[in-house]
Amino acid sequence: MPYSSNPYRALLRPLSVLYGWGVALRHFCFDRGILPQVSYPIPVICVGNIIAGGTGKTPHVEYLIRLLGERRRVAxxxxxxxRKSRGMIIASSSSSVADIGDEPKQILTKYPNIRLVVDGNRRRAMAYFMSLPEDERPEVVIMDDGYQHRYVRPSFSILLIDAARHPKDDHLLPEGLLREPLEQIHRADCVIISKCPANMSSIERRIIDRGLRLYPHQQLFFSRMQPKALCPVLSLGTETAQGRGSAPMLGDRVMALAGIAQGEAFVRQLSQSYSVVQSYCFADHHNYRGEDLARLEQAFAELSAEQADKPLWCICTEKDAVRLYEHRSLLSSALLEHLYYQPIEVKLLQRQEVFDRLILSKARPLR
Incomplete structure (x- = not known):
């Protein structure tokens, strides 16, 4: 819930004050060396945020994997x-969403050649990587959602800020959505303003730049989310989409399905190309239950019958697709054949070559 629309924010303010004291004490201990940070002989690139939820970390991590994967062994x-599991999990193609979580499963499905470890204890995960034989050891590690996990000292930190949710307009948890005070922005080596409109003007970018008051060494970039061609959910596995004579066309009727932090934005984006006749927005990382799937099946059957001469499709996000794929045995063949997902990729608004060179330089072997 956005800060401005939370009717209980005044009641939560004392808790936010206590939370702020705890965060400040923790950072003080790290800054003074009371709590230890561990450095490693291989590059560690951290991707994180200071606002809870929905800044686009996963698409940015995927961008880094594509950029580095052909040049380095990436972990x-x-x-x-x-996830439903505990402790450290060394992910494999057989790992389920329950084992490793939906976002890691999405990444591993798309990039099966990377080493992926799921663990809230980042030092333990790094210790595993460093224990591997030298010819198998990763040459660069990407630490997803690691900005608050200071026990591992990254060699380079990327901080994401949603263009529509400037941190100066927010408050600390639980009154607002800030995970850390604003001054912690200055720990980042690079700041990316994510989810920008494609037509963002240079004046708008300058206003954001001035508002952040970054240090001279901090690089600032702007990115947007680029939708790609729709894909059948069945294409995530060994099943093929062959035999299907059609795919969603512009203007077709669709049901929209989103279990992400800002599901309404996904529905609005689909509405620009399709006729959205029904939408379902669940909480981020929604775990689909039998009743959810039954409701989806019923709605699909009823809406299909209303206009039998016009095709009806169900389009979901990529994160929802990996969950729904694992429930495919509970879905009818009629729905599965019309179930697609919308992949997205990150695009830099400007200076993409500068950003790529910066990341490649930070992924070089440390001396």
């Missing part, structure tokens, strides 16, 4: 948010 550490 990823994720805490596996909302």
């Amino acid at each position: 990823l550490i994720s805490r596996g948010y909302k």
Whole structure:
């Protein structure tokens, strides 16, 4: 819930004060060396945020994997948010969403050649990587959602800020959505303003730049989310989409399905290309239950019958697709054949070559 729309924010303010004291004490201990940070002989690139939820960390991590994967042995550490397992999990193609979480599963499905470890204890995950034989040891580690996990000292930190949610307009948890005070922005080596409109003007970018008051050494970039061609959910596995004579066309009727932090934005984006006749927005990382799938099946059957001469499709996010794929045995063939997901990729608004060179330089072997 955005800060401005939270009717209980005044009641939560004392808790935010206490939370702020705890965060400040923790950072003081790290800054003074009371709590130890561990450095490693291989590059560790951290991707994180200071506002809870929905800044686009996963697409940015995927961007880094694509950029580095052809040049380096890449590994990823994720805490596996909302997974059902405990401890350290060395992910494999057989790992389920329950084992490693939906975002790691999405990444591993797309990039099966990376090493992926799920563990809230980042030092333990790094210790595992460093224990591997030298010819198998990763040459660069990406630490997803690691900005608050200071026990591992990254060699380079990327901080994401949603263009529509400037941190100066927010408050600390639980009154607002800030995970850390604003001054912690200055720990980042690079700041990316994410989810920008494609037509963001230079004046708008300058206003954001001045508002952040970054240090001279901090690089600032702006990115947007680029939707790609729709894909059948069945294409995530060994099943093929062959035999299907059609795919969603512009203007077709669709049901929209989103279990992400800002599901309404996904529905609005689909509405620009399709006729959205029904939408379902769940909480981020929603775990689909039998009743959810039954409701989806019923709605699909009823809406299909209303206009039998016009195709009906169900389009979900990529994160929802990996969950729904694992429940495919509970879905009818009629729905599965019309179930697609919308992949997205990160695009830099400007200076993409500068950003790529910066990341490649930070992924070089440390001396």
